[in-house]
Amino acid sequence: MSLTGAYDPDNIFAKILxxxxxxxxxxxxxxxxxxxxxxxxxxxxxxxxxxxxxxQNLLGIDADDLAAVTAAVQRTARAVTRALSPDGFSIMQFNGEAGGQTVFHLHFHVIPRWADRPMKGHGHAPMADVEALKTLAAKIAAALD
Structure with missing residues (x-):
């Protein structure tokens, strides 16, 4: 998908919402x-x-919504670092298929990083265990400010 076009209301994030x-x-x-x-x-x-x-991407969001998302990314990154104590973190955001975007609803990735653990490739990581994700989510949520 290119950087233009109609929003697909059946994308996976729309369905989650x-x-x-x-x-x-x-x-x-x-x-x-x-x-x-x-x-x-x-x-x-x-x-x-x-x-x-x-x-769909960074080019289509209005300034007020972008400000809210950016503040949310920062809040989430703070909680992730408090909860998991990584050595660093990456914030990723992809635009258009050629830019690596796979779901065409604007989204940001907050990815904790450790010096001794390689990061899996975007779109190449295996599916995680849901119970393990729930445990991590609760730990991160508990660290929110």
Missing amino acids: RGEIPSVKVWEDDRILAFMDVFPQSEGHVLVISKTSTA
Whole structure:
């Protein structure tokens, strides 16, 4: 998919927002949903999405929604680092198929990183155990400010 075109209301994140597909929530409010990536590139990999915007990518979101998402990414990254004590973290955001985007609902990845653990490739990680994700989500949620 290119950087333009109509938003697909049947993308997996839209279905998660409508409750049609389950997710392992870390936290949410009226504008944001943060949930565990089921194909984590690293232990504690969290996705952050807007609940109010149907932007496919960074180019389509309005400034107010982007500000809310950016603040949510920072809040989530703080909780991930408090909860899991990684050596660092990566924030990733992909735009368009050629840019590595696989789900065309704007989203940000918060990926904890450890010096002695390689990160799995985007779109190449195996599916995680749901119970393990629930444990991680609870630990991260408990570290929210």
